Amino acid sequence: MFHGFISIDKPAAITAHDCVSKLRKLLKQKKIGHGGTLDPMATGVLPIAVGDATRLLRFLPEGKAYNAKIRFGVVTNTDDITGEVIRDRPDHTITLEAIQDLLPLFQGKIIQRPPAFSAIQIDGKRLYDLARRGEIAAEDVPTRLVEIKEIKVLGWQNGAYPELDLAITCGSGTYIRAIARDLGEKLGCGATLAGLRRTYSNGFDLAASLTFEQVTEKLRSENLQVLAPDHGLHLLPMALLDADGARRWQMGQAVSAANLPLLGDESANSFVRTHDQNQHFLGVSEVRENLLHPVVVLPRH
Numbered sequence: 689m690f691h692g693f694i695s696i697d698k699p700a701a702i703t704a705h706d707c708v709s710k711l712r713k714l715l716k717q718k719k720i721g722h723g724g725t726l727d728p729m730a731t732g733v734l735p736i737a738v739g740d741a742t743r744l745l746r747f748l749p750e751g752k753a754y755n756a757k758i759r760f761g762v763v764t765n766t767d768d769i770t771g772e773v774i775r776d777r778p779d780h781t782i783t784l785e786a787i788q789d790l791l792p793l794f795q796g797k798i799i800q801r802p803p804a805f806s807a808i809q810i811d812g813k814r815l816y817d818l819a820r821r822g823e824i825a826a827e828d829v830p831t832r833l834v835e836i837k838e839i840k841v842l843g844w845q846n847g848a849y850p851e852l853d854l855a856i857t858c859g860s861g862t863y864i865r866a867i868a869r870d871l872g873e874k875l876g877c878g879a880t881l882a883g884l885r886r887t888y889s890n891g892f893d894l895a896a897s898l899t900f901e902q903v904t905e906k907l908r909s910e911n912l913q914v915l916a917p918d919h920g921l922h923l924l925p926m927a928l929l930d931a932d933g934a935r936r937w938q939m940g941q942a943v944s945a946a947n948l949p950l951l952g953d954e955s956a957n958s959f960v961r962t963h964d965q966n967q968h969f970l971g972v973s974e975v976r977e978n979l980l981h982p983v984v985v986l987p988r989h
Contacts, residue, residue: 690715691739691989692914695892697899698726698734707734707900714903723748723890723920724860725807729770730754732886733897741917743984747959747972748890749923750860755842757883758868760875761849765819765826766805767865768881778848779877784841787852790874791839794867800834801826801870802863835859836867851882860890891920917986918961918969925950926961927973927980934964942979959983 696707704722712720721742723735732754737745761779764771802808804819804826818824836858843853856864865881872879887894896915898906906912928949929937937943950960962973962980973980 689717689739689989690912690914691986692737692741692917693892693919694736694738694903694914695897696734696736696903697894697897698731698886699900700731701728703728704734708736710900711736711738711903714900714907721745723892724752726886727768727865727884729768729881730884730886732884733889733892733894734886735890735892735920738914740986740989741914743986744917744921744972747924747984748920751857751888751890752860752862752886753855753857753888754864755885755887756854756856756864756868756881758852758854758871758879759849759882760852760872760877760879762880763869763872763878764880767803767863767869768884771805771880775878777878779850780846780848782850782875782877784844784852786875787844787871788841790871791841793874794871795836795839797833797835799831800863800866801829801831803865803869804829806863832861834862836862855887857888891922916969921961921972924959924961924972926963928963928965928967929970929980930965934970937962937973937980937982938970938985940982940985942981945975945978945980948980 698707704725708720708722712718715738717738719739719742721737723745726734760782761777762773763775764773804824805816808815815824815829836856838857840855842855845851864884868879868881903912929943933943958975960973960975962970964970971982971984971986974983
């Protein structure tokens with residue numbers, strides 16, 4: 689049995705749920721969950737928790753990064769290239785300079801209208817189901833506040849349908865498809881997302897990610913090693929317990945946080961990684977009233 693994280697380099701044309709199902713079959717384990725959806729057309733980092741690590745998914749840090757390709761002159765109903773084309777208007781006049789003047793409008797905390805074809809729920813119903821049935825129009829989708837920390841131009845290709853390559857760092861809940869759509873609207877030519885690769889997600893990056901082919905080969909050679917359960921929790925402060933404190937904490941008892949070595953920023957009410965004096969990861973605590981209360985206690989394997 690595996691207990692930890694596997695960061696999958698998701699291929700195109702399958703969903704995050706498909707990735708979980710595929711990994712369950714490969715590992716012959718049922719207790720598996722993913723750390724965030726990724727559109728079927730997109731590729732790249734998809735953190736997947738295996739075994740006891742599924743209990744740690746909610747503690748992963750926020751934040752994602754993407755490489756995106758935007759195609760101008762084309763508008764689709766899904767805001768990406770997989771959708772139905774609703775406008776096709778070649779335009780040779782678009783310039784990179786005009787685009788660069790607009791990019792600052794998409795940085796910082798902005799109001800974004802998600803695509804109608806998205807997994808957001810309204811009254812318990814998925815938007816993409818409502819959109820397929822024609823029960824909601826794109827302009828009726830509720831807006832949300834998102835944070836886009838950085839947008840950097842990676843490349844530009846002229847033509848009848850110019851294409852722009854961007855590197856985007858953003859907070860959770862941001863739709864890159866919406867950025868493509870809105871940038872096209874501001875230019876007056878329309879645009880759609882033509883390609884998307886996630887390079888970072890919730891503490892995991894491409895360098896630590898495996899394709900399904902690599903997972904299969906490592907399993908065949910009995911060389912598959914999952915990432916440690918605390919791999920994505922590096923932003924949480926770390927508390928070190930002595931032998932007695934670790935024993936009591938693992939029995940579900942709150943232990944005093946006074947005079948404990950806490951590595952990182954500590955707040956009055958916060959979650960912390962909890963380790964024994966040998967740096968072995970025990971689980972996650974919540975600091976309340978100067979006590980470490982066990983929240984997730986991992987069994988030893």
